[in-house]
Amino acid sequence: xxxxxxxxxxxxxxxxxxxxxxxxxxxxxxxxxxxxxxxxxxxxxxxxxxxxxxxxxxxxxxxxxxxxxxxxxxxxx
Amino acid sequence: xxxxxxxxxxxxxxxxxxxxxxxxxxxxxxxxxxxxxxxxxxxxxxxxxxxxxxxxxxxxxxxxxxxxxxxxxxxxxxxxxxxxxxxxxxxxxxxxxxxxxxxxxxxxxxxxxxxxxxxxxxxxxxxxxxxxxxxxxxxxxxxxxxxxxxxxxxxxxxxxxxxxxxxxxxxxxxxxxxxxxxxxxxxxxxxxxxxxxxxxxxxxxxxxxxxxxxxxxxxxxxxxxxxxxxxxxxxxxxxxxxxxxxxxxxxxxxxxxxxxxxxxxxxxxxxxxxxxxxxxxxxxxxx
Numbered sequence: 001x002x003x004x005x006x007x008x009x010x011x012x013x014x015x016x017x018x019x020x021x022x023x024x025x026x027x028x029x030x031x032x033x034x035x036x037x038x039x040x041x042x043x044x045x046x047x048x049x050x051x052x053x054x055x056x057x058x059x060x061x062x063x064x065x066x067x068x069x070x071x072x073x074x075x076x077x
Numbered sequence: 078x079x080x081x082x083x084x085x086x087x088x089x090x091x092x093x094x095x096x097x098x099x100x101x102x103x104x105x106x107x108x109x110x111x112x113x114x115x116x117x118x119x120x121x122x123x124x125x126x127x128x129x130x131x132x133x134x135x136x137x138x139x140x141x142x143x144x145x146x147x148x149x150x151x152x153x154x155x156x157x158x159x160x161x162x163x164x165x166x167x168x169x170x171x172x173x174x175x176x177x178x179x180x181x182x183x184x185x186x187x188x189x190x191x192x193x194x195x196x197x198x199x200x201x202x203x204x205x206x207x208x209x210x211x212x213x214x215x216x217x218x219x220x221x222x223x224x225x226x227x228x229x230x231x232x233x234x235x236x237x238x239x240x241x242x243x244x245x246x247x248x249x250x251x252x253x254x255x256x257x258x259x260x261x262x263x264x265x266x267x268x269x270x271x272x273x274x275x276x277x278x279x280x281x282x283x284x285x286x287x288x289x290x291x292x293x294x295x296x297x298x299x300x301x302x303x304x305x306x307x308x309x310x311x312x313x314x315x316x317x318x319x320x321x322x323x324x325x326x327x328x329x330x331x332x333x334x335x336x337x338x339x340x341x342x343x344x345x346x347x348x349x350x351x352x353x354x355x356x357x358x359x360x361x362x363x364x
Contacts, residue, residue: 010352011280011311047301048348054362055298055348069350069361073300074280075257076312077167077322 003028003064009041010071016041026062033058036070045072080128084118088125092134103143104134111136111225122225123155123181130155138223139179150338151179155225157337158182160247162235162263164211165189166322167277167329168253169200174330175251176219180337182227183219186243187211188234198319235259240266249333252276253326257310261303264289264296275332277325281315283352284325287363288332288344298363299348321353 007021016039018024026035036046036058048071049056062068088106091114095105106129115122126136130148139151146154159180161168164187175183189211191202201214216230235243240262244250250267252260252274260276267274268291276296277286289295300306328349335341348361 008352008357010283010350011315013311048299050361053359055364069359071285071350072280073257073307073310074278074284074312075255075260075300075307075310076279076284076315076317077163077165077253077255077277077325 003062005035005062005064006067007035007039008067008069010069011074012072013041013045013070026064028063030062031058032056032060032062032068035062035068041070046070047073080120080124081118084114084120084125084128085132087114088129088132088134092129095137095140097140097143099144101143103140105137105140106134107137111138115225121181121227122223123179123227126179126225127152127155127181136225138225142178146338154179154334154337155181157248158184158246159249159251159333159337160184160186160244161215161251161253162186162244162259163253163255164199164201164215165195165253165255166198166200166279166317166319167326168211168251169202169215170323170326171251171253171329172215172219173200173222174327175333176222176226178330178334179223180226183229184243184247185212185215185219185228185230186233186235187215188232198317198322200323235263237262237265241269244270244272247272249336250274251329251333253329255312256308257300257306258303258308260296260300261306267291268295273336275329275336277329278310278312279317279322279325280311282318282321282354283350284321285348285350286325286328286332286344287348288336290345293345294364298346318353321351324351324353 004023050069091110092104115125195202210232212230212232216228274289
């Protein structure tokens with residue numbers, strides 16, 4: 001069965017957001033890191049990763065149905 | 078704090094009966110009376126206002142807070158000292174709100190002067206003050222909004238060597254900095270002083286905010302290990318839009334006020350993220 005995730009990229013990373021971000025197809029078992037590589041999101045910029053509202057490591061594995069949020073470093077004020 | 082009994086009598090004599098728009102009665106002390114009594118008794122305005130509140134009289138400038146904050150709450154704020162580090166986009170709006178809500182003592186720090194490019198977002202900047210120190214403008218602004226607030230404003234770069242001394246005696250610290258590395262320095266000082274810290278950061282139309290108590294893991298869970306953290310983030314290319322900095326500044330004040338009052342939900346161990354372009358607001362777990 002096809003699996004999907006919802007992806008949200010913040011600030012500078014927004015330009016890498018695919019058009020199908022709300023329902024992005026994945027191969028179940030893929031890591032967040034590999035997903036970001038697949039989307040051509042620079043890993044060195046992907047500092048803060050959330051899966052289903054909880055901070056996660058880039059190595060976290062996805063099954064499908066997750067919500068993923070990624071922040072680059074942000075320090076302005 | 079013991080105030081002269083003559084002052085308490087004068088407050089009672091000058092107080093007048095008023096009603097809130099919903100008809101609730103209260104005894105009111107006018108702004109001018111607060112200021113005159115402070116001068117006459119050589120006290121700070123916040124001390125006179127505490128004297129009024131503790132004797133059943135509400136300084137008129139805080140009257141509309143009454144149903145949200147009790148006289149005891151207002152006393153708690155007037156007795157507090159909050160330090161604001163950085164007086165740019167975040168810090169300007171934070172200073173404005175904290176002065177209006179009636180934090181009794183504000184310590185305000187920024188080493189910079191205003192530039193033309195600050196005018197898009199920094200509330201303390203205006204045409205007359207381009208080229209002036211931000212700390213000076215902040216002190217002047219607080220004086221115009223609420224002269225009862227005791228202001229300590231310093232044109233100083235807060236760093237490793239002076240942070241602890243500058244922030245001593247704070248009941249809450251608001252991180253309004255424009256770079257990542259100094260935030261860790263502030264957090265170290267806050268931890269050593271046992272003081273809660275509220276920290277926000279902005280880039281473009283998005284940003285995030287967290288609250289750190291001394292026993293919390295803190296900013297490392299937001300920015301990663303400090304040795305690997307950059308100096309600047311996305312804001313270097315995206316800038317900071319005024320609606321985003323002001324939004325995050327408002328949330329910083331909300332956290333500080335709840336910390337001082339000891340009630341309400343705090344963002345400890347959590348990161349509130351906001352993106353104003355697509356209206357996404359989320360509270361994420363950091364641990």
